[in-house]
Amino acid sequence: MRMIETDVLVIGGGPAGALLFCLLARRGLRATLVERETTAERSFRGETIAARSVVTLRELGFGPALAKHGFVELTGISFWENGERIVRADYRSFPIDALPIDIPQPALIEAFLAAAGGAPRCEVMRATTFLSLVEEDGVVRGAMLKTRDGETLEARGRLVVGADGRFSRTRKASGLEATITPMERDFLWFKLPRPVDWGSEAQLVVERDRHLVILPTFPDLLRVGFNLPKRGFEEIRKRGIDAFRSDIAALDPRLAKLVAAHIQGWQDTSFLEIFTAELREWARDGLVLIGDSSHTATPILGQGVNLAIQDAVLLAPAIAAALSRTANDVVRAAELAEFVAKRRAHKSMVTRFQRAQETSLAESSPLGTWLRRARLRALDLFPLKYRLLDRVLNAPHDMPREAIHVGAV
Incomplete structure (x- = not known):
């Protein structure tokens, strides 16, 4: 059986995994990205990038790649009932110098991987499936993988990152319990x-x-x-x-x-299928979960991709700092505690908002629908409407400035 050695083994090549892999490559770290599909092509996935994440991607140097592909800028959002517009938010009125964009997810992923291309100690392993975690004395030391042609591999690393989506196999193997709440x-x-x-x-x-x-x-x-x-x-x-x-x-x-x-x-x-998944713990010694693997969101306001992007941007410097502190040991859960706490707080705020909106949209009684319209009309007239919505749609994520500048293209 073939053995692979790396520092960071990223399972899943969606937006969270691909961006994290790119940011680690820029830092000169040794990283391996494992993706079961042969290409980045995906259909009917989240394609809306919130304004805050657009700003982040531009600061990271991805602006030219996004512009070269092309995208649709979204100018606002409105709520209609029985042919009447109840509330509208003009995205151009928010205090942020960007609009949300719609861009196919494959283009975003390919931009991340292209920016990581040529890094000497980094590898993308397509058509490769995660089988199980490699554990020793309760510490995660790597993962067992299987290639499309049937070869079984053992990949050893100082940190395994589960970024394999809402039905994460890495999460299931980790023993970290998720609370699944169906909408x-x-x-x-x-x-x-x-x-x-x-x-x-x-x-x-x-x-x-x-x-x-x-x-x-x-x-x-x-x-x-x-x-x-x-x-x-x-x-x-x-x-x-x-x-x-x-x-x-x-x-x-x-x-x-x-x-x-x-x-x-x-x-x-x-x-x-719409559900939320929330974990009390996102990390073990040698393992951390990000993106939908650790905090599956609903489609309301299209926050899934943006949460994934923010996870990757904040995790990269935390991993780099942890790896630099010891020569060969795994990254301990305690070393990622600050990252987890910050991201959990942000995700909890988004989840509360999404659940409130889901409850409102599920109203079917005459009284319930009347109250919904009344609340939304009040919001539309509320002088601080944009400040309130800005907290959810464009919440800053305390990104370290050095996270932007290290290796930005």
Whole structure:
């Protein structure tokens, strides 16, 4: 059996894992990124980058790569019910010098990996699957891996980073217990051509406890999410695709012709189970979890990718400092305690907001929906509306300045 030696073994090549790998490579650290897919191609994943993360990516030097690919800038978000706009936030009114952008996740990941390319002690292992952790006396020392051609490898490192998503196998193997909280609804996502006069504003279209999330998407598409009752996908399928198209058209007649023309079957949709996962501990000696592996979020306000980006940016200097303190020992959980505490506090704030919004959107009674409209109208008139929303959408994440400048392209 072949043995691999590294300092940091990153499991999962999504936004969190790929960016962390890039930042470690820039610091000259020895790192290995393990990804089970052969390419970065992904469909129906989070593609909205919040303004705060846009600023961070620019400071890290990724601005030219993002501009070269192209993206859609989102100018605002609005909430509609029964054809009436209840509340609107103009992103250009926030005190931050950036707008949220929509860019395909593969382009983001490839930009991170390209920036890490050529680092002498770093390797990307595609088509490689995580099997189990390697442990000795309760300390994580690495992981067992399997390549696409069936070869089993033992990868040894001073730190294993689980960044393998909402159904993380690394988390399950770690023994770190997650509290899984199902939300009341799930989602079906699909994409449609964007009419030329549609604009670039995110919209939430609601009728009682049903809603559509409509997001302008690069290059000229709409990404639409349709909420389902929990475990309601099979019932929707039994009713048939025509009934599904009718449901969409009833919620938003503007989409009727587009849905009729472009949603021909269930293969044109993507199901997303909505839940949150929260861990009391994110780290063990020799192991840390980041991104959806440690704090799965709901799709509300598209925070998953942004939380992942912020995790990676804050973790890289913490890892570098821990590795520099000892020559050969693993990174101890205590050395990452400050990182975990800061990120947990931020994620907890986001989760509280998301759960409150989910509860509001699930209202179906006349009184409940009336109160929802009243609260949102009050928010729309609230003089400090933008300051309140800015705390959630663009919360600063206390990024050390040296985290930006080390190796920025």
